[in-house]
Amino acid sequence: MELMFICPVENRDFLTSRWDIAGSLSVISDHQGKKKLGGRMEVFCPYCRETHFFKPEEIPCPLELFK
Numbered sequence: 001m002e003l004m005f006i007c008p009v010e011n012r013d014f015l016t017s018r019w020d021i022a023g024s025l026s027v028i029s030d031h032q033g034k035k036k037l038g039g040r041m042e043v044f045c046p047y048c049r050e051t052h053f054f055k056p057e058e059i060p061c062p063l064e065l066f067k
């Protein structure tokens with residue numbers, strides 16, 4: 001599945017299917033009862049040609065991960 005990420009070095013977005021979950025993802029609720037994802041993703045960046053790490057909440061549609 002392709003997801004969009006933003007390279008923190010170049011500040012440009014890219015679509016890639018070369019991502020993986022580093023460890024495990026979990027759904028956590030904050031103190032207002034809003035659900036969000038906890039965990040970390042590793043993504044191969046086509047601009048830097050290296051791996052960046054993202055929090056699921058930093059990508060546009062993190063709940064897509066559960067579809």
Ligand SMILES: [Zn+2]
Pocket residue numbers: 007008009010045046047048049052
């Ligand atoms: Zn990059």
